Amino acid sequence: MKKGDRFQQAFKVSDPVYRGFMDLFKDRNPLHTESTFARQKGFASEVMHGNILNGFLSYFIGECLPLKNVIIHTQEIKYSLPVYLNDQLKFTAQVEDVFESVNTVDFKFYFENQAGKKVANGKIQIGII
Numbered sequence: 001m002k003k004g005d006r007f008q009q010a011f012k013v014s015d016p017v018y019r020g021f022m023d024l025f026k027d028r029n030p031l032h033t034e035s036t037f038a039r040q041k042g043f044a045s046e047v048m049h050g051n052i053l054n055g056f057l058s059y060f061i062g063e064c065l066p067l068k069n070v071i072i073h074t075q076e077i078k079y080s081l082p083v084y085l086n087d088q089l090k091f092t093a094q095v096e097d098v099f100e101s102v103n104t105v106d107f108k109f110y111f112e113n114q115a116g117k118k119v120a121n122g123k124i125q126i127g128i129i
Contacts, residue, residue, distance in 0.1 A: 001066070001105055005095040009064055011056045011111075013048050013087045021049050048083040053111060053120055056091060060109075061126055070126045073104065077122035081113070088114040093124075103128040 022028060030037035031047050038046050054077065061072055083089070093109040105128065110121035 001095050001098060003095050003098055007060070007064060007093045009056075009060055009091045011059075011089045011091060013052060013083055013085060013089065015085065017052060017055075018048060018085055021052050021055070025049075025051075043082055045084055048085060048087070050077070050079050050083075050120070053077060053079075053083070053089075056089070056111075057109070057124060060091060060093065061124070065126075067128060069129050071129055073125045073127050075122065075124040077120055079120045081117055081119040083111075083113065083119050087119075089119070096123075 022032070027049055031041065031043070032038075032049055033046060035045050038044075054075070057075060057077070058072070061070060062068075090112045091109065092112070093107045095105055096108050097106040099105075105126050107124045107126070108121070109124060111119050113119050
């Protein structure tokens with residue numbers, strides 16, 4: 001990988017992803033599970049768990065990169081818009097820096113919804129092991 005390399009991946013926040021997250025982590029906060037509650041708070045419907053996007057990040061690092069001998073060192077994600085059930089997300093990541101002396105690669109990334117609006121962005125650093 002080299003500076004400027006760009007990667008894209010499509011993700012869908014499907015019902016199995018949503019239910020699987022709740023089944024595994026037991027986060028049943030009413031913002032994520034009750035349409036009426038979410039609407040009273042100003043949202044269109046139940047807001048998906050932000051950490052579902054972290055799962056997509058893990059998939060990107062572990063399965064989409066051309067290298068498999070990698071580990072996540074740090075990651076930062078900022079959420080700017082809610083994500084809803086069945087949203088189609090486009091993930092884009094770009095290599096910002098490669099530090100060969102310490103075997104690390106820094107990425108900037110963002111997620112866009114089907115309307116082309118950024119819902120989250122951040123940084124992630126991986127180590128090559």
